[in-house]
Amino acid sequence: MPTTPAELVDRYATAVPRYTSYPTAPHFHTGITPETYARWLKTLGQDATLSLYLHIPFCDRLCWFCGCHTKHTLRYEPVARYLDALFAEIDWVGQQLAGRGRVIAIHLGGGSPTLLTPADLLALRAHLAKTFTLAADVEISIEIDPNDIDDGRYDAMVAFGLTRASLGVQDFDPVVQKAINRLQSFEQTKAVVDAMRARGVRSVNLDLLYGLPYQSEATLARTVEAALSLDPDRIALFGYAHVPWMKPHQKMIPDAALPDAHARFAQAQMAARMLTSAGMTAVGFDHFARPGDSLAIATGNGTLRRNFQGYTDDAADALIGLGASAIGQLPQGYVQNLVPTAQYMECVSGGAGATAKGFALTPEDRLRAHAIMTLLCRFALTPRDVGGFGAAGRALLEEARTIALLDKDGLVEMDGETFRVTERGRPFVRTIAARFDRYLNAGAARHSLAV
Structure with missing residues (x-):
């Protein structure tokens, strides 16, 4: 269903x-x-x-x-x-x-x-x-x-x-x-x-x-x-x-x-x-x-x-x-x-x-900061977006591909080589972006609801 x-x-x-x-x-x-x-x-x-x-x-x-x-x-x-x-x-x-x-x-x-x-x-x-x-x-x-x-x-x-x-x-x-x-x-x-x-x-x-x-x-x-x-x-x-x-x-x-x-x-x-x-x-x-x-x-x-x-x-x-x-x-x-x-x-x-x-910022921080901002601004992440980060950028796109493959609710998809947030997923883009956050579960910070 x-x-x-x-x-x-x-x-x-x-x-x-x-x-x-x-x-x-x-x-x-x-x-x-x-x-x-x-x-x-x-x-x-x-x-x-x-x-x-x-x-x-x-x-x-x-x-x-x-x-x-x-x-x-x-x-x-x-x-x-x-x-x-x-x-x-x-x-x-x-x-x-x-x-x-x-x-x-x-x-x-x-x-x-x-x-x-x-x-x-x-x-x-x-x-x-x-x-x-x-x-x-x-x-x-x-x-x-x-x-x-x-x-x-x-x-x-x-x-x-x-x-x-x-x-x-x-x-x-x-x-x-x-x-x-x-x-x-x-x-x-x-x-x-x-x-x-x-x-x-x-x-x-x-x-x-x-x-x-x-x-x-x-x-x-x-x-x-x-x-x-x-x-x-x-x-x-x-x-x-x-x-x-x-x-x-x-x-x-x-x-x-x-x-x-x-x-x-x-x-x-x-x-x-x-x-x-x-x-x-x-x-x-x-x-x-x-x-x-x-x-x-x-x-x-x-x-x-x-x-x-x-x-x-x-x-x-x-x-x-x-x-x-x-x-x-x-x-x-x-x-x-x-x-x-x-x-x-x-x-x-x-x-x-x-x-x-x-x-x-470390090099990985810069990559993830750029990827998260790109997703929140354009609802997509392309090879060109992370191309300047070399092998680390390619690895992050593979991470995104895995996220898309595991998604069973139609929030994200791979459109060729592009990781894309669907119309259904846009209201939850903060939650999607959080999957690329290496610091999210570190420390005791509390946050407000994503919608």
């Missing part, structure tokens, strides 16, 4: 990483130090392209669904002190680079970057321009909380050079919003989108979540319909990651109110159908974009990538993470800053780097 969708969920909706890196962050270790990071930065070429991620770890309200490293504050003084420390880290990184590299992308995330006052936001832009060489066409995205925004902040973001506004919506249903402590009306969200459009910001992204407490297919469908009415350029459709052992505030969400794996799967599939039926292109397993958007174009021409911000067309040679808990990616491997904000501030204010841990 053919395997039913319900049986597939039971078998493959397991807890696996999101694979925004390989190896994943739980495997980072303290053997990577500020001195290691400094050496790596100094090896970047004069013409290297750089992407900057700046983490602002403060919110004036704590959303109970949030899995980010953030702190709740109702006063601005801690934010201002943190910004001084961030400037110090920018200076430290600039000293290591010594003028090398060109910044092609900047992303402000959090937390809530829109907590920054207009004056401080513009001071940050000036400090970046003083320290780095910014490309004339640098792409700049900022995560926006509609509850923090006003005309001064709108104008400051435009003066900063904003090219993409990213708004967290999650769900418009008031019952769901109350359960996650994220009250945000459709009218508030529309006002931000309209203000961005009126000021010439060319791209708007909306983040939606499925798998939230008290959420149903009907409530999610209404949210998707409302989101589409705003004509966004991109929509990210994430599955809520319930990890109360990592984020204690998630214990405020009653487990009994959460949809089970079958309901989550149905929600995700329904929302994806609505988005593609509205003319959006599916990008990987959880993003959607208008056909003319750069993510959709990257999907079509095979240049889509994946990093700590999810799917991207950012092709920078190095991702420089700035701020508490920020993660960077260089050719040699990964680095992550100190997570506790106070420790981070003390460290960088003393003129040192803030690297707390990271991971230096």
Whole structure:
């Protein structure tokens, strides 16, 4: 008998990483130090392209669904002190680079970057321009909380050079919003989108979540319909990651109110159908974009990538993470800053780097990282994809062939010499990718559900 969708969920909706890196962050270790990071930065070429991620770890309200490293504050003084420390880290990184590299992308995330006052936001832009060489066409995205925004902040973001506004919506249903402590009306969200459009910001992204407490297919469908009415350029459709052992505030969400794996799967599939039926292109397993958007174009021409911000067309040679808990990616491997904000501030204010841990990649790590990213971006792995890895690449394709031969549920197949994830298997691509993860069962890391 053919395997039913319900049986597939039971078998493959397991807890696996999101694979925004390989190896994943739980495997980072303290053997990577500020001195290691400094050496790596100094090896970047004069013409290297750089992407900057700046983490602002403060919110004036704590959303109970949030899995980010953030702190709740109702006063601005801690934010201002943190910004001084961030400037110090920018200076430290600039000293290591010594003028090398060109910044092609900047992303402000959090937390809530829109907590920054207009004056401080513009001071940050000036400090970046003083320290780095910014490309004339640098792409700049900022995560926006509609509850923090006003005309001064709108104008400051435009003066900063904003090219993409990213708004967290999650769900418009008031019952769901109350359960996650994220009250945000459709009218508030529309006002931000309209203000961005009126000021010439060319791209708007909306983040939606499925798998939230008290959420149903009907409530999610209404949210998707409302989101589409705003004509966004991109929509990210994430599955809520319930990890109360990592984020204690998630214990405020009653487990009994959460949809089970079958309901989550149905929600995700329904929302994806609505988005593609509205003319959006599916990008990987959880993003959607208008056909003319750069993510959709990257999907079509095979240049889509994946990093700590999810799917991207950012092709920078190095991702420089700035701020508490920020993660960077260089050719040699990964680095992550100190997570506790106070420790981070003390460290960088003393003129040192803030690297707390990271991971230096081996040749096999590079191969598997490339294979996993390729599968998550293109749902296929060809001999050409691994050809540059020689015998190790050929061995990995044989490993993939064995996986295909053992698959009895129609999730993967060998199409000639190509290992391909079938349409049936695409919702479970994270679980499929996990089969190539040599570190998955090492250590005690716990993960969220794969659907």
